[in-house]
Amino acid sequence: MIKNYRLLDLIRRQRTPLENHLIDGLVDGRVSRREFIRHGSLLGLSLPLLGGITTAAGFGAMPSLARAQGAPGATIRVASSVPAAAIDPVTIADAGGLLVMQQVAEFLCVDGPDLVLQPALAESWKPNADGSVWTFTLRKGVKFHSGGEMKADDVVASIDRLADPANSSNALSVFNGILKTGASKKVDDYTVEFHLDAPNGNFPYMLSSDNYNAVIVPASYKGDYEKSFDGTGPFKIEKYTPKVGASFVRNEDYWGPKALPERTEFTFFTDVQPMILALQGGQVDIINQMPVLSGVALLNDPSVDIISLKSSAHQQLHMRCDDGPLKDARVRRAIALCLDRDKLVAGLMKGRSALGNDSPFAAVYPSTDTSIPQRKQDIAQAKQLMEAAGVAQGFKVTLTTERYLEIPEYAQLIQNWVKEIGVELELNILDQGGYYGDAVFGKSNWLDSVMGITDYGHRGVPNVYLAAPLKSEGTWNAAHFKNKDYDALATSYIAALDLEAQKADAGKIQKLLLEETPVIFGYFYDYLTATAKGVTGVQPTAMSQLFLEKASKA
Amino acid sequence: MSATETIPAPDTAARRGPWAEVFFSLLRSPTFLVGLGIVLFWVACALFGEHFAPYDPLADDIINALAPPSGEHWFGTDQIGRDVFSRVIVGSRDILTVAPLATLLATVAGTALGLFTGYFKGIVDDIVSRILEAFMAIPVVIVALLAIVALGTSKATVIVVIGLSFAPIIARTVRSAVLAERELDYVAAAQLRHESALHTMFVEILPNVIPPILVETTVRLGYAIFAVATLSFMGFGIQPPSPDWGLSISSNYGMIGGGFWWTVLFDALAIASLVIGVNLVADGVQGALND
Numbered sequence: 001m002i003k004n005y006r007l008l009d010l011i012r013r014q015r016t017p018l019e020n021h022l023i024d025g026l027v028d029g030r031v032s033r034r035e036f037i038r039h040g041s042l043l044g045l046s047l048p049l050l051g052g053i054t055t056a057a058g059f060g061a062m063p064s065l066a067r068a069q070g071a072p073g074a075t076i077r078v079a080s081s082v083p084a085a086a087i088d089p090v091t092i093a094d095a096g097g098l099l100v101m102q103q104v105a106e107f108l109c110v111d112g113p114d115l116v117l118q119p120a121l122a123e124s125w126k127p128n129a130d131g132s133v134w135t136f137t138l139r140k141g142v143k144f145h146s147g148g149e150m151k152a153d154d155v156v157a158s159i160d161r162l163a164d165p166a167n168s169s170n171a172l173s174v175f176n177g178i179l180k181t182g183a184s185k186k187v188d189d190y191t192v193e194f195h196l197d198a199p200n201g202n203f204p205y206m207l208s209s210d211n212y213n214a215v216i217v218p219a220s221y222k223g224d225y226e227k228s229f230d231g232t233g234p235f236k237i238e239k240y241t242p243k244v245g246a247s248f249v250r251n252e253d254y255w256g257p258k259a260l261p262e263r264t265e266f267t268f269f270t271d272v273q274p275m276i277l278a279l280q281g282g283q284v285d286i287i288n289q290m291p292v293l294s295g296v297a298l299l300n301d302p303s304v305d306i307i308s309l310k311s312s313a314h315q316q317l318h319m320r321c322d323d324g325p326l327k328d329a330r331v332r333r334a335i336a337l338c339l340d341r342d343k344l345v346a347g348l349m350k351g352r353s354a355l356g357n358d359s360p361f362a363a364v365y366p367s368t369d370t371s372i373p374q375r376k377q378d379i380a381q382a383k384q385l386m387e388a389a390g391v392a393q394g395f396k397v398t399l400t401t402e403r404y405l406e407i408p409e410y411a412q413l414i415q416n417w418v419k420e421i422g423v424e425l426e427l428n429i430l431d432q433g434g435y436y437g438d439a440v441f442g443k444s445n446w447l448d449s450v451m452g453i454t455d456y457g458h459r460g461v462p463n464v465y466l467a468a469p470l471k472s473e474g475t476w477n478a479a480h481f482k483n484k485d486y487d488a489l490a491t492s493y494i495a496a497l498d499l500e501a502q503k504a505d506a507g508k509i510q511k512l513l514l515e516e517t518p519v520i521f522g523y524f525y526d527y528l529t530a531t532a533k534g535v536t537g538v539q540p541t542a543m544s545q546l547f548l549e550k551a552s553k554a
Numbered sequence: 555m556s557a558t559e560t561i562p563a564p565d566t567a568a569r570r571g572p573w574a575e576v577f578f579s580l581l582r583s584p585t586f587l588v589g590l591g592i593v594l595f596w597v598a599c600a601l602f603g604e605h606f607a608p609y610d611p612l613a614d615d616i617i618n619a620l621a622p623p624s625g626e627h628w629f630g631t632d633q634i635g636r637d638v639f640s641r642v643i644v645g646s647r648d649i650l651t652v653a654p655l656a657t658l659l660a661t662v663a664g665t666a667l668g669l670f671t672g673y674f675k676g677i678v679d680d681i682v683s684r685i686l687e688a689f690m691a692i693p694v695v696i697v698a699l700l701a702i703v704a705l706g707t708s709k710a711t712v713i714v715v716i717g718l719s720f721a722p723i724i725a726r727t728v729r730s731a732v733l734a735e736r737e738l739d740y741v742a743a744a745q746l747r748h749e750s751a752l753h754t755m756f757v758e759i760l761p762n763v764i765p766p767i768l769v770e771t772t773v774r775l776g777y778a779i780f781a782v783a784t785l786s787f788m789g790f791g792i793q794p795p796s797p798d799w800g801l802s803i804s805s806n807y808g809m810i811g812g813g814f815w816w817t818v819l820f821d822a823l824a825i826a827s828l829v830i831g832v833n834l835v836a837d838g839v840q841g842a843l844n845d
Contacts, residue, residue, distance in 0.1 A: 273811040297812025347616030
C-alpha cells in the first residue's frame with residue numbers, strides 16, 4: 001500500500017482534530033477502511049472526501065455503489081404489511097405505516113445498507129468539540145409537494161414536534177435524555193443547530209432514516225397527515241386507501257435525479273403467505289420484508305432475487321437479575337452456554353444471520369471489539385457453573401414470549417438445550433398484545449417476566465440497545481439489571497465521538513456483559529427483501545424502508 | 555296336555571334387558587365399530603404413542619429441518635427438525651384429554667340445568683332458557699378470548715370454556731326430554747310420595763333421559779375435539795412444544811405456500827379422522843338407542 005502523505009497533509013490541514021484522529025487511525029491501521037468510511041460519514045465527511053482519503057492512505061478507491069441505470073417508466077408493485085394505525089410522522093411505529101410515509105417524506109440523512117450515513121435533505125453536518133452540539137447544513141432548492149421551499153424552520157418544527165413529550169411522540173424512545181423540545185435552533189435559513197442534553201457521538205443517526213419518525217414536513221403541519229402526505233420525496237401520493245393500499249407518482253420537481261419508475265403501487269397484506277403467493281403469481285414485484293422461516297421457500301426460488309442486508313436486529317432473551325435462581329450470574333452464564341449458536345445461524349435462520357455474543361455489539365458495528373472471544377456451547381462448563389451456584393439439580397422456570405417471527409421455534413430450541421443442565425423451561429407464548437401489555441413495569445408480561453424473548457428491530461448504532469434494556473433505569477430493562485459500572489461504561493460509549501474511544505468502551509461493555517449475562521443475544525438476523533427476477537435498483541433498509549427511485553423492470 | 559310339555563324359550567331381548575340389547579345392537583353396527591376402531595387407535599396412541607413413535611416427538615434436529623417425507627422420516631420433519639410422524643402419533647394426547655373432560659363438564663352442567671328447567675317449567679324455565687340462549691349466541695372463540703384474558707392460558711381454561719359453551723346445548727336437549735317425562739305417572743307418583751324435587755329429578759327422571767344425554771354427549775365430543783383444535787390453532791390453551799395437532803397446524807401453516815405441505819397435512823388428517831371416528835360412534839349409539 002503506497003501512501004500519499006502529501007495529499008493526506010493537505011486534507012488534514014482543513015479538518016478538525018477529531019476528524020484528523022480518525023484519519024490517523026486509518027493511516028496507522030488502527031481503524032479499518034470500512035470503519036473509517038462509516039465513522040467518517042457519521043462525523044459529516046462527504047463520501048467523495050472519504051474516498052480521497054482512503055485512496056491517499058493507500059487503500060485504493062472506494063467501491064462504487066453505482067449501478068447500471070434501468071429503463072424508466074415502470075410501475076413497481078410492492079407487497080407490504082398493513083399500516084397498523086393512522087399514518088402520522090409523530091406517532092407512527094409500524095413497518096407498514098413507515099414504509100408508506102417514507103415514499104413521500106425524507107430525512108436529513110439516510111442510513112444506507114452498509115450503515116454509512118448518506119446526505120439527503122442535509123448536505124453536511126459536524127459536531128462541536130465534545131459532541132454536545134451538532135450543526136446541520138441544509139440542501140438548498142428543495143421543495144415540498146405542496147409548493148414551499150424546505151428551510152430551517154421546517155426542520156426545527158419537525159424535530160421539535162418529535163421531541164415534545166406532550167405529543168406522545170414515538171421518537172421519544174430515541175430523543176429522551178438526548179434532545180429536548182426547543183433544543184433545535186435555527187441559525188439561518190439553511191443551518192440548524194441541535195443542542196443535546198449530553199454529548200452524543202452518534203447523534204446524526206438519530207436524525208437519519210434510523211429514526212423513522214424523523215421525516216421533515218412543513219412547519220405549518222398540524223396533523224392528519226393522511227390528508228396531505230406532504231413531503232419532499234421523489235414520489236408524490238396518488239391514492240391512499242386505508243387497509244387496502246397506496247399508489248404514488250413520480251415527483252417531477254424533485255431536487256435530486258428524477259425517479260425512474262413512473263408509478264409505484266403498494267398492496268397491503270395481513271400475512272406473509274399471501275405476499276409470497278402474489279410474488280410467485282406475478283401480482284407484485286417486491287416483498288418488502290420477508291421473515292426467513294416463512295419465506296424459506298423463496299430463498300432458493302430461481303424466479304426470485306433476495307436482497308439480504310446485514311443488520312443488528314435480534315431477539316433478546318432476558319433473565320431477571322433481581323430474583324429467583326437467575327439472580328446468580330453463574331446460572332445466567334450456564335444457560336447462555338447451553339445455546340448452540342452455530343446451529344441457530346445455520347439451521348433456524350438458514351444462514352441468514354450472524355452470531356451473537358451476548359452483547360448488543362453486532363458484527364455490523366465498527367465499534368464492536370472483535371477480539372472478545374465468541375461464547376460457544378459448553379455443557380460441561382455450564383454444569384460446573386450450576387453446581388457452583390448450588391443448583392446442580394436444576395430448577396423450573398417459565399419463559400414468556402411473543403408469537404412473532406421465529407421466536408416460538410427459538411424458544412423451543414432453548415427449552416431443549418437447557419434440559420441438559422436440569423433447567424425445565426415452561427413456555428408461555430402469547431400474542432404480541434398480551435406479551436407487551438402496557439409496556440410499563442407492573443403491567444407487562446415482557447417487563448415483568450422471569451425470562452422472556454423480545455424482538456428488537458435494527459438500529460444503525462447500538463445506543464438504544466445499550467440504554468433502554470440494559471441501563472439501571474432503562475425503560476425496557478426487562479432483566480432488571482442494575483450495574484453501576486455498566487451504566488458508566490454505556491454513558492461513556494454514547495458520549496464518545498472518537499471511534500477508538502467507542503471501541504475501547506465497547507470492549508469493556510462486551511466483557512462485562514459476558515460476565516453478567518443479563519440478556520442473551522444468540523444471533524443478529526439479516527433483513528430480507530424479495531424481488532421478482534428482472535426488478536433492479538431496489539434499495540431497502542433494515543428499518544423496513546424501501547427506496548424505489550432507481551428501481552426498474554426488465 | 556302331555557307330561558313333557560315344552561315350555562317356549564323366553565324372548566332373547568326380554569331376557570337381556572334394554573341396556574344389554576343396546577350393547578349387542580352396537581356390536582352389530584358397522585358404523586359404530588368402524589368409529590370405535592378409529593377412536594381406540596388414537597386413544598392407544600395417546601396412552602402408549604411414545605413407545606412406538608420412531609423418534610422423540612420433542613427432540614429437535616435443526617440442521618435437518620423441513621425435510622420432506624422419506625424412509626427415515628415418514629411424514630418429514632418440521633421447522634426445527636422434529637419428526638412429524640412421531641408428533642402426530644403422540645399429538646392425540648392433549649386433545650383426547652381436554653376434549654373428553656370438556657364434554658364431561660358440559661354434560662354434567664347441561665344435564666343439571668336441563669333437569670332443573672324442564673322439571674320446574676314456568677317462569678324458571680323462561681328465565682333460565684333465555685339466559686342459556688343468550689349465552690349460546692356468543693361464539694366459543696369470543697368466550698375463549700374473554701376467559702384467556704381473565705384466567706390466563708391453560709388447558710384448564712380451555713376445558714372450562716368449551717364445557718360451559720356446550721352445556722346450554724346439552725341443557726336444551728335434556729330439558730325437552732324432561733318436559734315429556736315429567737308428565738308421566740311415575741313422576742306424579744313420586745310427587746304424591748312427597749319426594750323432594752331433587753330426588754324426583756335425579757333419581758326418578760334422570761335414568762329415563764339417559765339415552766338422549768348419551769347421544770348428545772357423543773355428538774358434543776366430536777364438536778369439542780374440533781373446538782380444542784381450533785383454540786389450539788389460535789394459540790389458546792395448549793402451549794409449545796406440545797405436539798398437539800391444532801398447535802402444530804398453527805405453527806406450520808405459514809409453510810404451506812413454500813411447498814412444505816407435510817408439516818400441516820398429517821396433523822389435519824389426524825384431526826379429521828378423530829372427528830369422523832367420534833361422529834361414527836355417535837351415529838352408532840343413536841341408531842342402537844332408536845332400535
